[in-house]
Amino acid sequence: VEENFSHLKQMAELVQSWKGPSISGGIAVGLITPPPCDTDIQSKSRDNENVTRLYAEECIKLANELGVPVVDLWNGMQLPIRVDDTLSDERVEKEEEEFVKKYKWKSLYLSDGLHLTPMGNYRMYQLVVEILDRPRDESDVCGSVPVSSVFGLGLGLKVTDLPRHYPDQKLVNAENPSETIRANLQAELSDNSSLVHKSES
Numbered sequence: 165v166e167e168n169f170s171h172l173k174q175m176a177e178l179v180q181s182w183k184g185p186s187i188s189g190g191i192a193v194g195l196i197t198p199p200p201c202d203t204d205i206q207s208k209s210r211d212n213e214n215v216t217r218l219y220a221e222e223c224i225k226l227a228n229e230l231g232v233p234v235v236d237l238w239n240g241m242q243l244p245i246r247v248d249d250t251l252s253d254e255r256v257e258k259e260e261e262e263f264v265k266k267y268k269w270k271s272l273y274l275s276d277g278l279h280l281t282p283m284g285n286y287r288m289y290q291l292v293v294e295i296l297d298r299p300r301d302e303s304d305v306c307g308s309v310p311v312s313s314v315f316g317l318g319l320g321l322k323v324t325d326l327p328r329h330y331p332d333q334k335l336v337n338a339e340n341p342s343e344t345i346r347a348n349l350q351a352e353l354s355d356n357s358s359l360v361h362k363s364e365s
Contacts, residue, residue: 245286
């Protein structure tokens with residue numbers, strides 16, 4: 165575990181050192197914990213409580229140390245998808261407790277105890293978008309941040325404003341997907357080329 169997170173810290177610090185159009189004049193960096201696994205199915209190769217949880221906790225600690233946001237898949241994917249924001253806190257708490265107690269996340273989010281189902285991918289999407297969209301509180305970055313407050317950090321990137329490098333899947337020719345992607349890349353290169361010529365003149 166130590167060696168793994170030593171490497172992850174080096175990578176995160178390297179990316180943070182790059183200059184780019186993002187928060188604080190650098191590149192936006194966030195970490196993501198591993199998702200939970202179903203040890204009952206993956207018992208030969210995975211242990212959710214004694215291994216995966218430890219990696220998730222170390223990832224959260226590292227995010228705290230670096231002062232960067234963290235997407236906590238390990239805990240977040242053991243909770244239900246929220247679709248009704250009008251529920252009382254008490255009702256939400258009760259639903260979450262039942263979801264966790266009955267291990268509903270195992271069958272809803274995992275196809276084979278490890279890989280995500282479509283609902284699992286949707287839940288992961290919800291958790292990632294939440295961190296991307298949440299504003300970054302610059303005051304939290306200075307000094308030591310308690311582990312619990314790392315969850316208040318975001319990247320301050322509005323998802324709908326992020327550039328797309330590939331076409332929406334609805335626009336992809338199912339008979340020949342590479343044709344659609346090739347055409348999209350050529351259009352993107354052409355757009356970038358015209359921008360370069362404008363800046364040179």
